[in-house]
Amino acid sequence: MSTPSLDQVNAALATVNDPEIKRPITDLGMVESVDVGPDGRVAVTVLLTVSGCPMRDTITREVTAALMGVPGVLSVDVNLGVMSDEQRAGLQDVLRGGRPQRDIPFSQPDSLTKVLAVASGKGGVGKSSLTVNLALAMAKQGRKVGIVDADIYGHSVPAMLGIADARPTQVEDMIMPVPTPSGVSVISIGMLKPRRDQVVAWRGPMLDRALVQMLADVYWGDLDVLLLDLPPGTGDVAISLGQHLPNAEVVVVTTPQEAAAEVAERAGTMASMMHQRVVGVVENMSFLPCPHCGPEHRLEIFGSGGGARVAATLSERFGYDVAVLGEVPLDMSLREGGDSGKPIVESDPTSPAALELVRIATALDGRGRALAGRQLGLTPTSKF
């Protein structure tokens, strides 16, 4: 039996990513020591970013699996330690990549991340359901996706993704987003409260600080797409985000109802005032497929035409085409998926609602992040 080579052992360790930071543990200074014995026994000491790191088991399992794949390795012994303050500060420098603190990476001119803000006029129209399902659909299509749950009234995204009780890990003053089993990273404004049961009235400067924190102090890594679940309406969050993420593209969610459509138009107009581009409208709870005749017969529980109306009004108002991106039917398993922490695109992927959500995700993703679609601080007032 040959002794495993140290090079092979190191190469295997480099395939293990920190589950939160999503970069090789070898790049992050997390591997403190490697000991390769002639008898095929390997002992590794891995330094966690913080003690009581919620990912201890994952790291142990993945390091063991990676090393057992190296020829000659017969047993693996993983010891877990904790980084010193100095080591953590070093890690923070690595993660920042030299960028000064407080910069929002997504609003830099060289950012390749598509930022999609999901907005609505009122609550309960399915904004959060849409956000989590779009995120999962895009992740399934191989995209690296993050979600900022900025809904100060609801913050329901973590529960919908089955991570209701999760708290982010903090490395010095950098926050690690919470990973979900599907690979989407999440930060919710609810996670920034000092205590879970605390009621915080997020307003004014404090709200602005929380939003900047979620965008600048959270280590997102290189995301393809960042989705933001906004609170309903046209309040402080919309204004703050407009200031900090003028390049965000906005998806407006409405139900077919007249009243919902009217307030949705206001939310869309607000986004445009903040120089954000409205990329389309999603009509949710569009219809109930008839239980007798099938989906060809649409039972219009909440009326009809809301999505089309919002799209037409906004197109006219802005002078560019705002399309209806899709019509998501009412579906019991969509609600159940949200309640049980397993969104419908995963729990019931062949249902008509899931198929429509995936179609919308593909359409949004396929648009690319063309410079032509961005507003460089100019307000579009008319067609040319």
Ligand SMILES: Nc1ncnc2c1ncn2[C@@H]1O[C@H](COP(=O)(O)OP(=O)(O)O)[C@@H](O)[C@H]1O
């Ligand atoms: N198409 C749909 N069919 C059935 N239930 C839905 C649908 N869309 C949303 N729901 C349910 O409606 C409720 C409100 O949706 P939610 O996404 O929380 O709305 P919002 O974020 O706009 O307040 C949730 O219980 C959700 O599961």
Ligand SMILES: [Mg+2]
């Ligand atoms: Mg919500």
Ligand SMILES: [Zn+2]
């Ligand atoms: Zn029928």
